[in-house]
Amino acid sequence: MTGRGLRLGALVGIALVASAHVGSPDTYFEGAAGAYPVRVIVRNPGVVPGLAQITVRLLAPRAIRRVLVLPVFWDPRTAAPPPPDVAVPVSGDSTLYSAALWLMSAGAYSVRVTVEGDAGSGTTLVPVMAVATRRLALEKPLGAALLALGAFLCVGALTIVGAAVRESGLEPGAEPDRRRRLRSRIAISVGALVLALALLGGRAWWNAVDAAYRSGLYQPLHAAATVRATATGNVLRFAIDDSSWATRQRQWTPLIPDHGHLMHLFLVRDGGLDAFAHLHPLPVDSTTFESTLPPLPVGTYRLYADIVHESGFAQTLVATLDLPSSPVSPLPASGDADDAWWSGDGRREPRGVAPLADGSTMTWARADTPIVVDRAAPLRFLVRTPGGKPAALEPYMGMAAHAMITRDDGAVFVHLHPAGTISVAAQETFIVRQPGDTVRGELGKRLGAMEMGIGERGAVASGEISFPYAFPQPGHYRLWVQVRHNHRIETGVFDADVSAAR
Numbered sequence: 001m002t003g004r005g006l007r008l009g010a011l012v013g014i015a016l017v018a019s020a021h022v023g024s025p026d027t028y029f030e031g032a033a034g035a036y037p038v039r040v041i042v043r044n045p046g047v048v049p050g051l052a053q054i055t056v057r058l059l060a061p062r063a064i065r066r067v068l069v070l071p072v073f074w075d076p077r078t079a080a081p082p083p084p085d086v087a088v089p090v091s092g093d094s095t096l097y098s099a100a101l102w103l104m105s106a107g108a109y110s111v112r113v114t115v116e117g118d119a120g121s122g123t124t125l126v127p128v129m130a131v132a133t134r135r136l137a138l139e140k141p142l143g144a145a146l147l148a149l150g151a152f153l154c155v156g157a158l159t160i161v162g163a164a165v166r167e168s169g170l171e172p173g174a175e176p177d178r179r180r181r182l183r184s185r186i187a188i189s190v191g192a193l194v195l196a197l198a199l200l201g202g203r204a205w206w207n208a209v210d211a212a213y214r215s216g217l218y219q220p221l222h223a224a225a226t227v228r229a230t231a232t233g234n235v236l237r238f239a240i241d242d243s244s245w246a247t248r249q250r251q252w253t254p255l256i257p258d259h260g261h262l263m264h265l266f267l268v269r270d271g272g273l274d275a276f277a278h279l280h281p282l283p284v285d286s287t288t289f290e291s292t293l294p295p296l297p298v299g300t301y302r303l304y305a306d307i308v309h310e311s312g313f314a315q316t317l318v319a320t321l322d323l324p325s326s327p328v329s330p331l332p333a334s335g336d337a338d339d340a341w342w343s344g345d346g347r348r349e350p351r352g353v354a355p356l357a358d359g360s361t362m363t364w365a366r367a368d369t370p371i372v373v374d375r376a377a378p379l380r381f382l383v384r385t386p387g388g389k390p391a392a393l394e395p396y397m398g399m400a401a402h403a404m405i406t407r408d409d410g411a412v413f414v415h416l417h418p419a420g421t422i423s424v425a426a427q428e429t430f431i432v433r434q435p436g437d438t439v440r441g442e443l444g445k446r447l448g449a450m451e452m453g454i455g456e457r458g459a460v461a462s463g464e465i466s467f468p469y470a471f472p473q474p475g476h477y478r479l480w481v482q483v484r485h486n487h488r489i490e491t492g493v494f495d496a497d498v499s500a501a502r
């Protein structure tokens, strides 16, 4: 296998242990709970059932009475949720509240965050994907202690059985005869056999539970991508070829549009990360999507496809693509108007000013302090016109900005917005879902009609955008930040080094 083959093999391996976002399991959200702007972080426990940690930060100074949190499973047929938990204030920080949430089933949850204070009560919904991504190992000291206790119990039980058969019914002080001793030994042997059978049964039960848990570990739907040349350019075909997509209808609900598109497909050129595209393939049928390819350089590409299910479950599918040749025609006319791509050279300045295609600039506004894993990342950017004035940003697919972040080896890929890592479509499903929404496709249809009104939100006159996020792993990252300005989609590109927490 070549080096590239090995690397791609590693990439696929990584994808198998991924969460809903690749390698970035925690949920970051910024929004308003009524009159209270909040930033919510939900830390994924990695196991289901599991205890997720949630923190709610109040972003504006207000008198707060209490903060309530409640995870609600997407399926209205499941049991009614319990009363909400009261998040406790974190000592030493008057604006931070925290709580632990039990996520009992795998799937989409909406976490209701309610803030009560002097401006009344306000609620917001934060979609959280509960997925099992790891299997907790039995710790060696605990295993050894349990083994010793088990051995003690078994030996104790056999001793009691033996003594009962040998000496019960004897006068105090009398010696058991040979017959009693023999019967006692037989009883001990039979008891040992029964215990051994019980232990074997216990082992089989344990292994069965473990196997069931392993088979329930989350894997994104399997997908494959191919490219074919046509008269108007290269056409990319992205197929969900996972057998469970077609056969396990109970597990997967239909797809719904997010920002007006059923699929957001990102292409990152492997190796140099020097080419990037954000495309919106159209469905050919329920498993296949097609998109005209922009003029990208030849090479191997990592593909990340963001999709959202009607249940509110958002996931990123992963595939690779070998692009053998660039199309001759410079710009195929049939691509989606929201498609955007970028290709450039080598490494970016970590604290750079990114030139945009129309002559304006995007500046990463960050201090000199290093970026550390799991700490709030300073993702604030300023867009200025060629004259240096703040650029008025138009909504791009209903958002002020989109940021795509990947680690150089592909172990992390996340797509976020000023509202955080959440899928807006997932949030919408929770807002409009009614108890009677048990028919597949009904909610999706309503949402599709609602999405017509997209586009009014997300205009930013100040040219300033920020994203709530914390990097999940140390390493070298590349960021593509996309905004819309003067009816054009502009891509600013930055690099970041993230260091491990000490």
Ligand SMILES: [Cu+2]
Pocket: 399, 401, 402, 403, 415, 416, 417
């Ligand atoms: Cu986006």
